[in-house]
Amino acid sequence: MSYLETTQNVYKEAALRPNIGLCCTTNPIWELPGLKIPKIMQEMNYGCGSTVHARDLTNNPKILYVGVGGGMELLQFSYFSRQKNGVIGVDVVDEMLEASSRNFIEAEAQNDWFNSDFVNLRKGDALNLPVDDGSIDVAAQNCLFNIFKEDDLKKAVAEMYRVLKPHGRLVMSDPTCEQPMNNTLRNDDHLRALCLSGSLPIKEYIKLLTDTGFGTIEVRARKPYRILDPKHYPTDEMIYIESIEVAAIKDPMPEDGPCVFTGKAAIYFGEDDYFDDKKGHVLLKNQPLAICDKTASTLTALNRDDIFISDSTFHYDGGGCC
Numbered sequence: 001m002s003y004l005e006t007t008q009n010v011y012k013e014a015a016l017r018p019n020i021g022l023c024c025t026t027n028p029i030w031e032l033p034g035l036k037i038p039k040i041m042q043e044m045n046y047g048c049g050s051t052v053h054a055r056d057l058t059n060n061p062k063i064l065y066v067g068v069g070g071g072m073e074l075l076q077f078s079y080f081s082r083q084k085n086g087v088i089g090v091d092v093v094d095e096m097l098e099a100s101s102r103n104f105i106e107a108e109a110q111n112d113w114f115n116s117d118f119v120n121l122r123k124g125d126a127l128n129l130p131v132d133d134g135s136i137d138v139a140a141q142n143c144l145f146n147i148f149k150e151d152d153l154k155k156a157v158a159e160m161y162r163v164l165k166p167h168g169r170l171v172m173s174d175p176t177c178e179q180p181m182n183n184t185l186r187n188d189d190h191l192r193a194l195c196l197s198g199s200l201p202i203k204e205y206i207k208l209l210t211d212t213g214f215g216t217i218e219v220r221a222r223k224p225y226r227i228l229d230p231k232h233y234p235t236d237e238m239i240y241i242e243s244i245e246v247a248a249i250k251d252p253m254p255e256d257g258p259c260v261f262t263g264k265a266a267i268y269f270g271e272d273d274y275f276d277d278k279k280g281h282v283l284l285k286n287q288p289l290a291i292c293d294k295t296a297s298t299l300t301a302l303n304r305d306d307i308f309i310s311d312s313t314f315h316y317d318g319g320g321c322c
């Protein structure tokens, strides 16, 4: 059996019998006026962060969500889009599609603004999306892509890129890991399907996105996720897994390379009212400016004693250079 088939079996089971501990998210459940998340959706929350960010969701975006799980994030997206077929949900597992559509009926009963036809569920594979080219404003996946092996991961990201409109955004949450994992872990299809042994270091994850063509990357959050310890897993050392929330925006690739925001900021604290590097970056005195890693390198290379460049906080929430 291939690891993709093992994955489908794991999620078939998780659709038939909700498995509360399957993925552990530290995210609080969204509380918004008039939004009620049915209990069954909460129990079937198999994500590792949030892909729903209000600032991505202006102007009635057409939304695609790949790997629907219990449907919680599709309901949250619908809260913002509120239109028939506003959110397309794609999943390869029949039982998951059936479970989520039952959950949407339950959501309808609890949310008077919601109608099940706001969500258009489609059977399909992340590696070959049943979605037209350039038709989507916001594409999202939560805790699915980390399962894919390298070639499949490239395909899945390329598929998201294909279906996005220019300047559309791919919003994702996935486990990441900075430590090397041994081959026993890497080749364990079951652990991979459980989102425990496929994760990449953040730099590799970002490179895959920029290699696909996304010109702007935003790392929005980085959080503790899981521990693989030698007592319970085939590893000699303890392995620490984090989860990140990332947006990849289909902006044209800048000539000098992608703009990757990892939560760095620059602060000018010199004698003048502002500092202008004549390359499009104006730092107002004592006001932190969010900068991408490229701008951070350029400013650092100036070697000035009146500009402070922060480390990456891995919490970027908009604005700044580029």
Ligand SMILES: C[S@@+](CC[C@H](N)C(=O)[O-])C[C@H]1O[C@@H](n2cnc3c(N)ncnc32)[C@H](O)[C@@H]1O
Residues within 6 Å of the ligand: 007, 008, 011, 012, 023, 044, 045, 046, 047, 048, 066, 067, 068, 069, 070, 071, 073, 090, 091, 092, 093, 096, 124, 125, 126, 127, 141, 142, 143, 144, 195
């Ligand atoms: C870890 S769960 C995440 C579910 C949901 N995103 C959430 O946050 O709760 C992975 C989801 O991807 C689906 N899935 C697995 N393989 C897939 C594939 N190749 N293409 C599309 N969906 C897939 C599973 O059925 C399951 O719904």
